[in-house]
Amino acid sequence: MFDRLKGLSPHLALGAGALALSSLLAGCGGGASDDDSVRVGVIAGPESELMEVAQRIAKERFDLDVQIVEFTDYVSPNAALADGSIDANAYQHAPYLQAMNQDRGYDLVSAGNTFLYPIGAYSRRHDSIEALPEGATIALPNDPSNQARALLMLDHAGLISLVDDQNPESTLDDISDNPHGLQFREVDAAQLPRSLDDVDLAFINNTFAQPAGLTPEDALLREGTDSPYVNLIVVRNGDQELPKIRHLVEAFQTEEVASRAEALFQGGAIPGWQ
The missing domain is CATH 3.40.190.10 (Periplasmic binding protein-like II)
Structure with missing residues (x-):
């Protein structure tokens, strides 16, 4: 069942540390039902910098505290989301999400688009x-x-x-x-x-x-701009309409985040919500 995902074991440094941190947070409160904070998993690096812009906007516009949890592999963020350690993640496109749901038995869904990274x-x-x-x-x-x-x-x-x-x-x-x-x-x-x-x-x-x-x-x-591989903000099924999730998506889908992406990726990140 898991054959298609072999070879994707987490890195033993930052990825494991971030997962341990998110697990600790989960132990302190599960999936976090409070409406004024949200924990978001991202891949360490430029994508984390984009989420930092959304973090600032979310606080300014919605008084929402966005806690960023960094990972360095493509498997741990979905595992952490599925077990309630984080509330959302932003790093994957729909075909990858579909494969993970099928192979791991997750019930994760898209709450909104981020960028296409060709x-x-x-x-x-x-x-x-x-x-x-x-x-x-x-x-x-x-x-x-x-x-x-x-x-x-x-x-x-x-x-x-x-x-x-x-x-x-x-x-x-x-x-x-x-x-x-x-x-x-x-x-x-x-x-x-x-x-x-x-x-x-x-x-x-x-x-x-x-x-x-x-x-x-x-x-x-x-890859051309007509690619279906736009990245997503992903949550557990049923959470996509929570106010804090909608506010997270709105804070991310802004010109400020798009401008930062242009500066970071120099044309290599195409806003998927425009």
């Missing part, structure tokens, strides 16, 4: 996709939905063929034709920038590309 294919060895050699080594994210995004881009670029070129759950097993003998290496998303010296091409989400000094213009392939 995934791109980067290389330090080659200047164009056409320059890739036969048998090139391609690094892919090891989480199911982002790996599918990369495979769909490779299919659309004509480098491979998939059984279904519209399937958001495509895996390496769904490659029906690999005419260039590409070799694939599955890597934790946060470690993909470090793999660039060892592979011909690496598919890196902008969440991790930007801190590594990569810009969308550096990508040899880039």
Whole structure:
């Protein structure tokens, strides 16, 4: 049942520490029924900075205290949300949420959109996709939905063929034709920038590309703005209409947050609510 999520174990430093902190908070009050505070899980780094802007706006406009809990992996924020350690998280898109709900038995839903972070294919060895050699080594994210995004881009670029070129759950097993003998290496998303010296091409989400000094213009392939992979603010089913959740969403979906995203990501974050 969990096969599609293998290889996504939490990091043993900040991710584990943040999860321990959120668990401690849960032990002090479960899912927090108070209406004037909300605990939100985010991925440490630029996304945390965006939530800090929303944190300020939420306090100014709604007198809502937003407590930010940072994680460094893609699994712990949903686990913490499902067990009541946090009240919401903001880091994932709908296909990933669907996979987690199905594989882990969660009942988590979207409360609102945040940003589309286009995934791109980067290389330090080659200047164009056409320059890739036969048998090139391609690094892919090891989480199911982002790996599918990369495979769909490779299919659309004509480098491979998939059984279904519209399937958001495509895996390496769904490659029906690999005419260039590409070799694939599955890597934790946060470690993909470090793999660039060892592979011909690496598919890196902008969440991790930007801190590594990569810009969308550096990508040899880039996801289009019509992508369905817009990120979400996610909550437990039934909480999406709570006043504090609606206020959190309203505080995030503001021009102030969008402006900060533009400064941080330089075109690599597209507001999903506009």
